Amino acid sequence: xxxxxxxxxxxxxxxxxxxxxxxxxxxDAPFAVVGDRNNAQVLVSLSARASAEGLRAGQPLRDAQxxxxxxxxxxxxxxxxxxxxxxxxxxxxxxxxxxxxxPPEGLIIDLTGCAHLFxxxxxxxxxxxxxxxxxxxxxxxxxxxxVGAAWALARYAGRAPGAVRSGDAIDQEAPATRARAAKRRNxxxxxPPPPRHGVEARGGxxxxxxxxxxxxxxxxxxxxxxxxxxxxxxxxxxxxxxxDLIGVPRASLARRFGQPLVLxxxxxxxxxxxxxxxxxxxxxxxVRLTLPDPIGLDEDVMAAIDRLLPELEKRLVEKGxxxxxxxxQLFRADNTMQTIEIGMARPSASPxxxxxxxxxxxxxxxxxxxxxxxxxxxxxxEPVHARQHxxxxxxxxxxxxxxxxxxxxxxLIGRLGARIGLERISRAHPADSHIPEKTSHRVAAAWSEPAxxxxxxxxxxxxxxxxxxxxxxxxxxxPPADFRWRGRSLQATAVSGPERxxxxxxxxxxxxxxxxxxxxxxxxxxxxxxWMYYAHGGALSAGxxxxxxxx
Numbered sequence: 001x002x003x004x005x006x007x008x009x010x011x012x013x014x015x016x017x018x019x020x021x022x023x024x025x026x027x028d029a030p031f032a033v034v035g036d037r038n039n040a041q042v043l044v045s046l047s048a049r050a051s052a053e054g055l056r057a058g059q060p061l062r063d064a065q066x067x068x069x070x071x072x073x074x075x076x077x078x079x080x081x082x083x084x085x086x087x088x089x090x091x092x093x094x095x096x097x098x099x100x101x102x103p104p105e106g107l108i109i110d111l112t113g114c115a116h117l118f119x120x121x122x123x124x125x126x127x128x129x130x131x132x133x134x135x136x137x138x139x140x141x142x143x144x145x146x147v148g149a150a151w152a153l154a155r156y157a158g159r160a161p162g163a164v165r166s167g168d169a170i171d172q173e174a175p176a177t178r179a180r181a182a183k184r185r186n187x188x189x190x191x192p193p194p195p196r197h198g199v200e201a202r203g204g205x206x207x208x209x210x211x212x213x214x215x216x217x218x219x220x221x222x223x224x225x226x227x228x229x230x231x232x233x234x235x236x237x238x239x240x241x242x243x244d245l246i247g248v249p250r251a252s253l254a255r256r257f258g259q260p261l262v263l264x265x266x267x268x269x270x271x272x273x274x275x276x277x278x279x280x281x282x283x284x285x286x287v288r289l290t291l292p293d294p295i296g297l298d299e300d301v302m303a304a305i306d307r308l309l310p311e312l313e314k315r316l317v318e319k320g321x322x323x324x325x326x327x328x329q330l331f332r333a334d335n336t337m338q339t340i341e342i343g344m345a346r347p348s349a350s351p352x353x354x355x356x357x358x359x360x361x362x363x364x365x366x367x368x369x370x371x372x373x374x375x376x377x378x379x380x381x382e383p384v385h386a387r388q389h390x391x392x393x394x395x396x397x398x399x400x401x402x403x404x405x406x407x408x409x410x411x412l413i414g415r416l417g418a419r420i421g422l423e424r425i426s427r428a429h430p431a432d433s434h435i436p437e438k439t440s441h442r443v444a445a446a447w448s449e450p451a452x453x454x455x456x457x458x459x460x461x462x463x464x465x466x467x468x469x470x471x472x473x474x475x476x477x478x479p480p481a482d483f484r485w486r487g488r489s490l491q492a493t494a495v496s497g498p499e500r501x502x503x504x505x506x507x508x509x510x511x512x513x514x515x516x517x518x519x520x521x522x523x524x525x526x527x528x529x530x531w532m533y534y535a536h537g538g539a540l541s542a543g544x545x546x547x548x549x550x551x
Contacts, residue, residue: 003209005121006276007109008150009092009128010140011085014105015045018084019074021136030068034061035076044076048138075336078104079329089279091131095124098278106154108147110276121206144207147276148268149216152223152242157205157215212270217243224264230257242268283319286377287311294333294370298362301330304374305358309351312376322347323378328358330365331373338366343422345413345446347382353411360418413445422446430454434501435512436461436547459499459519462531462548468511471544477534479520485530485546494523498534513539521550 011017015033030050032043041061043050053068065071085101092099095118098110111121118124125141132139142153207215216223219242222231234257239245245253245265254262266272287308295301305328316323324347328340342357413425425445431438439457473480479495497520503512515538522530531548 003112004145005111005115005209006144006147006150007095007111007121007125007128008102008142008147008154009107009109010142010151010154011088011105011132011137012140013045013047013138014085015076015081016047016050017137018081020047030055030071032064032071032073033076034073043073077337079327079339080337086279092128095128098276100276100278102151106151108150108276111143125206140205142205142207144215145209145212146268146270147274148225148264149207149212149270151225152216152219152268153205153207156219156223212268213246216268217241217246221245224261224268226261226264230261233257283321283381285312285315285319285321285323285381286375287315288373288375290373291371294367294372296367296370298365301362301365301367301371301374302355302359305355305376306351308374308376309354312378313349313351316349316378316381320383321378321381322349322384323354323380324382325378325380326354327377327379328361329375329377330367330371331375332368333370333372334368336368340364343414343417343446345410345417345422346407347384349384353407353414356411357414357418360415409450417446427451433504435504435509436465436501437511459497460521460550462529463551465531465548468533468545468547471532471546473544475542475544477518477536479522479532480544483544488526490524490526490528492522493525496521501533503538514542514545515539519547 016031019033020027020031028049030053031047032050032055033045034041035044036042037044037058043055043057043059043061043064046055046057050068050071053071055064055068055071061073081104085103085105085107089099089101089107092107092109096109096111096114100108102108111124115121115124118127121143125143128141129139140154142150142155142157144150144153220231220240221234221242221244222228223242224245234240234245239248242265246269250262250265253265263272267274289304289308291304295304312323323344325341325343328342330338330340332338340358340361342354342361344353344357348354413422416425423444426442427445427448427450428440429443429448429451431441433439439461469485471480471483471485473483479492479497482489482491484490498518500516500518502516503509514535516536517533518536519531519533522532524530529550530546531550532544532546534544535542
């Protein structure tokens with residue numbers, strides 16, 4: 001069986017270079033993409049020119065503008081970045097059919113059995129870098145036997161700790177020691193290091209087969225995909241490289257830093273398998289309308305939407321799909337974009353069912369300096385099947401009426417969901433339990449059908465139920481003539497029952513530790529019909545309790 005080979009592609013300037021591809025005016029000036037982190041604007045992606053000015057990712061925007069007054073910035077657009085990464089995944093399919101996205105800036109490719117088609121791994125990497133250069137993208141690559149090792153080589157090979165030690169760099173030395181610099185070996189004076197055993201060409205980013213441990217030994221522990229706090233803690237203990245970490249007993253690492261660190265180490269070394277799951281081919285249902293002049297009125301926006309929805313319906317119907325979630329993208333004249341999402345209780349392609357939900361979102365639209373492009377995308381779809389009714393005329397009419405009733409309920413759920421969120425709308429479904437409080441459970445209304453054929457209980461259940469409340473009454477199994485509940489003294493005028501319910505022995509319910517219950521319907525002198533029970537005692541003492549009230 002051939003050894004598995006994994007290629008990791010990292011695009012460190014993906015967000016910035018996506019803008020640079022579209023705007024030629026940005027190329028000659030420092031450029032950065034700005035995002036919000038902890039209620040502050042920071043740089044999230046930089047161009048090569050901006051990095052040359054000394055700026056860095058994560059730097060506050062004010063500090064960056066003070067250092068580089070000519071900095072050009074644009075707001076981050078995570079949806080557009082994700083779509084661009086998906087486009088790159090489709091491009092990478094030329095190298096292997098097994099390509100997976102690694103958001104926000106990476107791709108993982110399983111090259112097993114594919115590299116020879118391009119003349120070898122080095123030639124394949126050269127082809128990938130040439131394609132990215134034509135696309136205007138910066139890319140770093142790494143090839144190894146495991147996903148973790150390829151990920152580490154792509155991001156950390158060539159800048160591992162130990163490559164430049166304290167005192168080895170000329171600018172870090174005292175004047176008295178600079179005279180000895182000429183006696184040092186070439187690679188200690190800034191020249192290229194000699195090739196290490198197990199690591200091939202291209203800057204040490206291609207690990208030879210079976211040489212994963214050697215290739216990763218000098219890389220920092222951050223290359224294991226651990227969180228920064230764990231990497232900092234390991235560095236304080238002197239464990240700065242993966243080679244230092246390999247020699248430490250696994251039990252000690254797991255006890256001190258948790259199982260995730262050990263898992264990442266085992267995945268990188270190949271002791272724990274890590275699969276590459278290629279993205280499933282997705283249907284793309286999107287329509288766009290480019291406007292000759294920017295618009296800002298609600299009427300104009302709806303007019304544009306009315307032109308787009310029939311075309312979206314046509315594309316969905318051709319594939320037998322219905323939209324479950326839609327994304328409305330409004331591109332403004334200042335190169336910014338606003339995204340609005342809506343959800344539907346049932347998949348549908350009908351503009352008559354989509355349009356009212358978009359109308360409810362009009363008050364959230366901020367036109368800014370004007371909207372010059374509108375795009376509608378059905379990014380979550382489900383198959384739909386046409387319903388055909390057969391039989392007598394009356395039966396067909398009844399079926400159509402039932403269908404229309406269900407559609408009205410679905411439209412109501414969709415409109416409420418546009419206001420408060422679909423996840424907040426639920427309905428009750430029957431559950432398989434004889435415990436009163438477990439006879440039903442809540443499910444999301446948008447992803448479930450109305451419950452039918454509810455099972456009838458042995459005796460009627462109260463309309464309102466609550467947690468059992470203690471009742472002051474004689475400790476006898478017979479219903480009391482006088483009792484005290486919620487601070488009131490009541491008298492029983494009529495009783496019916498009992499219904500005996502035993503707790504589920506395979507579950508430990510705190511409310512049922514009082515043992516078997518005998519439920520009674522007790523009518524008080526105030527006219528209230530209470531649902532009371534006598535607990536025969538178990539882990540807790542026996543007594544009377546009230547759990548509900550009939551209408």
